[in-house]
Each structure stands twice: as C-alpha cells, then as structure tokens.
Amino acid sequence: MKKTALWLFLALNLLFVIGCWAWNHTHAVAGNMLTMSTDTLLQALGRLAGLLAAFTILVQLLLIGRVSWIEQVFGLDRLSRTHHYTGILVAVFLLAHPTLLEMAHDAYGQDTVFAQLMDFLKNYEDVAKALIAAILFFTVVLFTSFIIRHKLRYETWHIAHLAAYIALALAFGHQINWGDTAMNPVFYYYWIGLYVFVLGNLLLYRFVRPLWLFQRHHFVVERVEREASDVTSVYITGRNLQNFHAQSGQFLIVQFWTPGFRTQAHPFSLSQPPDGKSLRLSIKGLGDFTKRIPELKPGTPVIVDGAHGIFTPRRATRKKALLLAGGIGITPIRSVAEDLARAGHEVKVLHANRTLAQVVFAREWVELTQKLPNLHVTYVFSDDPAAEGEHGFIDIDRIKHLVPDFLERDIYLCGPPPMMQLTVAFLKKAGGHSNQIYYERFAL
Numbered sequence: 001m002k003k004t005a006l007w008l009f010l011a012l013n014l015l016f017v018i019g020c021w022a023w024n025h026t027h028a029v030a031g032n033m034l035t036m037s038t039d040t041l042l043q044a045l046g047r048l049a050g051l052l053a054a055f056t057i058l059v060q061l062l063l064i065g066r067v068s069w070i071e072q073v074f075g076l077d078r079l080s081r082t083h084h085y086t087g088i089l090v091a092v093f094l095l096a097h098p099t100l101l102e103m104a105h106d107a108y109g110q111d112t113v114f115a116q117l118m119d120f121l122k123n124y125e126d127v128a129k130a131l132i133a134a135i136l137f138f139t140v141v142l143f144t145s146f147i148i149r150h151k152l153r154y155e156t157w158h159i160a161h162l163a164a165y166i167a168l169a170l171a172f173g174h175q176i177n178w179g180d181t182a183m184n185p186v187f188y189y190y191w192i193g194l195y196v197f198v199l200g201n202l203l204l205y206r207f208v209r210p211l212w213l214f215q216r217h218h219f220v221v222e223r224v225e226r227e228a229s230d231v232t233s234v235y236i237t238g239r240n241l242q243n244f245h246a247q248s249g250q251f252l253i254v255q256f257w258t259p260g261f262r263t264q265a266h267p268f269s270l271s272q273p274p275d276g277k278s279l280r281l282s283i284k285g286l287g288d289f290t291k292r293i294p295e296l297k298p299g300t301p302v303i304v305d306g307a308h309g310i311f312t313p314r315r316a317t318r319k320k321a322l323l324l325a326g327g328i329g330i331t332p333i334r335s336v337a338e339d340l341a342r343a344g345h346e347v348k349v350l351h352a353n354r355t356l357a358q359v360v361f362a363r364e365w366v367e368l369t370q371k372l373p374n375l376h377v378t379y380v381f382s383d384d385p386a387a388e389g390e391h392g393f394i395d396i397d398r399i400k401h402l403v404p405d406f407l408e409r410d411i412y413l414c415g416p417p418p419m420m421q422l423t424v425a426f427l428k429k430a431g432g433h434s435n436q437i438y439y440e441r442f443a444l
Helices: 002-026 038-064 068-074 076-108 113-123 127-143 154-177 179-183 185-217 327-342 362-371 396-402 417-429
Strands: 220-228 231-237 251-256 266-269 279-284 302-308 320-326 346-353 375-381 410-414 437-439
Touching: 002 038, 002 068, 002 185, 038 076, 038 154, 038 185, 068 076, 076 127, 127 154, 154 185, 185 302, 251 279, 266 279, 266 327, 279 327, 320 327, 320 417, 327 346, 327 362, 327 375, 327 410, 346 396, 362 375, 396 417, 410 417, 417 437
Parallel strands: 320 346, 320 410, 346 375, 410 437
Antiparallel strands: 220 231, 231 279, 251 266, 251 302
C-alpha cells in the first residue's frame, strides 16, 4: 500500500510538470507552439527536456537522501541502485535541453551554432551558470558510473557528489527565471515548493537527523574485539539505547569521530540483535578504512545514520526460514537468524567460507544452537577439505540435499554480489518466488 502511494505521488508530480508544460505551449501568446512550426515545436521540446532534467535531479536527491519514509518502503540498497540508473536519464535530458533549443534557433536560419551559443551566454541571464552546472552534472555522472566508481578512492567519489549540490544551486536561477517556470505563476510556485520539499528532506535526514541522534544518544565505541584473522567487531554504546530504533538485519552508516576516520562514513550491518545496551558491527578488513578498524579506541565518538534497510525478520511470512550467507555476509544473517529462532521459526543457516579459519561467530553459533533447538547451522567450505562440514559451494543441488523443503521457507541471502546474483537466479529457476527471497546489496 505504501509503495503504491509513493509511486502514485511520483506519477502525479510528473504528470503535473508535463501538463503545465503542455498548457503553457498550447496557450502561448503567439499560438500553439506544438503545432505552429518545426522551430516552435523544437523550442517547446527543449524546454520540456530542461524541466525533466530538473525533476529527475530532484528525484535523485530523494533517492540518496536516506529519507526514512521512502527508504523503509523500498530499502536503501534498491534506492541506491535506482539512483545509479537514473543518473543516465539526467545526462540524456541535460544534453537534449540545449541541443533542441539550438536546433530551434537554427531553424530560423539567422545565426551559426557558435554565434547563437555566444548570444545565449551574453544576453540570457543565468545561462552561463547553467552551462557550468551542466558540465558539473556530466562530471558527476562520469565519475560515479559503475566502471569508474570502483577505480576511485572514497574521498574522490564523495567530492564528485558534493559537486552535484553546487551544480543544482547554479542551475536554480536559470530554471526559475526562464522558460516554462517563469511563464506561469502556478508553475513557478510549484517548483519553488518542490525544491523546498526535496532539499528540506535531504537536509533533515542526511544531516540534521544524524546530529540529533548523536545529541540524544551520545554514541561512543565501547570496545573492539577480534572475531577472525581479518574481522573485527566494534561495540557501540550510548545513552538510552533502548529508545534507538533498530532491527536485526539492518545496517548503520557510521562515522568514527577520530583522526584518520572522521572524513569517511561507511555502512555496516548489525551482527547481533539490538539489546538496548549496545550495537555491534562486525567489519572485515577489505580496504584502507576497514583495515584500520582494530585501531579504534574505546570512547571514540560515533556519528550514526540509521538504522537503514528492510532485510529484517519482519519480512518473514512463513514459520520456516532458510538463511544463506557467503563470507562476511554472515553479519546480518547472524542477527536475523537469532531473532527468527527466538520467535519460534524453524531456521536453517548455510554459511559458505573458503576455509575454517575464515569462519566468523563459530563459538556464538554453538551457544545459540544449544539454547535454540530450532536453529541449525551448516558450514560449506570450498578450499578446506579437512574442515568439518560440507565441501564445495552453495548451489541448488546442495540446498535440495540439505534443505529439501526450501521452497516452503522464507529465504534470506547475503554475500558477495556474484554469489547473490547466481543464487537468486537458480532459486527462481527451481521455483522460488521473488516475494520469498530477501536480499540487499550494500553499495551506497
């Protein structure tokens, strides 16, 4: 129901933008610009491209704004992926806007392309700023594309996104003072309201809320413990944590406020159910930032953004569950499994690792399975023939062998992206449905 309402909200706003554009150009002083001539049609379409570019950029800000009333419906990981794809639309509309307007003026046959461009820059207010904004937006899209993003340091990626805010500020005057927005007072105030609404949500959830949470709970590092050779657990405590809303399977975006850490914020899953006393994040050392996690000292302040995600026990609709984990993907699985088992679900966990030395939470699993007879954990090792457990990979044949009734269960999945993609594919091929397979990709 909430998802339908949000899609309807988006559709109505988009229809309003297109409807106002159509009204403005079919009721222009000179007549119907959509049918008058080729050049007036191109001019109208150029303006529409500009409006759609602005609208899509504002949608982009909501997608990455960690806005809770949207995120709790779709999940932050899905919003993040949608953000990547809609960036392409932004680039298309930004390119189409000046191109179509230039074609419209070229149809008059009065100036060369270069001369017309110089006329725009010299005689039309805010066009120069809009050009700079377009260049900045294209740069952001380029730097954050799927291929280039993985070759950049976090700081560079972050600065590229900050450039988008500068570009939006530069383009604002151009949109408000020219074209459709200036032609219609209703449209003018609609866009003002839309900017206020979007930027207000962005400011509230992206910046104000984390600071408010810190003021309320005063999060600090309680202790740091080694879980495996390359995995460290960070225990975060604070004031009145029983009033901090978090669920098993969710993740926090944390910023450790100490030299060497405070310039970066990263998402990490809760690896044990929140108990009102502490929050545990279990982190594998994969990069420069995470490899220095063991250096954190007790008492280090922590800025917490969250909790985020819908990978929670609440999604379960059956009384039996199968939880599949690959490597460090066990962290949200660990907390979800305990909550489901304590709620009376029959839970089976399959955890894939290369070797026994890489297993995380081995002692905890033993203790939990002793206390909760409805919880079963099986290890699958790919490169350790001497280890006790299954050997090979988690594939459909192994799942059928170990959990024959898997199609009757809720299925939770977390692990490396290639594993998750393959697993979802063979589960669906075997008869699994999307509404029983739950997973999140933590790529923000």
